[in-house]
Amino acid sequence: MPTAIIADDERLMRDQLKSRLEQVWPELEILDEAKNGEEAVALVETHKPDLAFLDIRMPVKTGLEAAKDIGSKAHIVFITAYDQYAIQAFDHGAVDYVLKPADVERLTRTVERLKARLTAQSQPNDMSIMLSQLAKQMGIAPKPDYLQWIQASIGQELRLIPVEEILFFQSDEKYTRVQTATYEALIRKPVRDLADELDPALFWQIHRSTLVNAKAISGVVRDLRGRHLVQIKGLTEKLEVSRSFVHLFKQM
Structure with a gap:
């Protein structure tokens, strides 16, 4: 049975996606839910799911930052509300995505791609380069590591x-x-x-x-x-x- 976690800072969006997934992929087991990217990374470490559905914009850590930390530990599916230009960036990068609010028809196509990946037992991609490109295209710059302490x-x-x-x-x-x-x-x-x-x-x-x-x-x-x-x-x-x-x- 395939497994997944869902991460979105809006409860209504989490509930809606969960409901839609139950419709189009009843075999999928949702193991847990997260409210931010940091929680999502921790849930992947704890549950080791096959899939991680990550909202792009979340507090503490964005979906892109969480995906970078998750690396190849799970197949990443981004949840996005972006326009067609951003969707093209996803398509060209061969990244799975769900357009929110989740539409049954579009979600069904995403699920078919995910099922094919899991059936083929393909390893999750190392998306570090892809994530940097997506962040640049979508105007989400990675946060620089600024000094937090001064030794004096x-x-x-x-x-x-x-x-x-x-x-x-x-x-x-x-x-x-x-x-x-x-x-x-x-x-x-x-x-x-x-x-x-x-x-x-x-x-x-x-x-x-x-x-x-x-x-x-x-x-x-x-x-x-x-x-x-x-x-x-x-x-x-x-x-x-x-x-x-x-x-x-x-x-x-």
């Missing part, structure tokens, strides 16, 4: 600092100052390197030597010389914005 020195002590607690980084010729709300530390990595390793949505570069946590900005003022200065919440210190980065604050 405070006197003789080495401390791990969560990046979300850091208000700003500021470099001089030798060190980079790491400023939090309660203390400062030093690291040897320059701002130009940190700029590539930190989430640009969280840390804005305002000067060639300064990165500031956008959530820590309380305002921007201009001094008598016409310079833009960033005010940091909880600090009296102001950080200069170079002309190259003034555009970041046009709407503020």
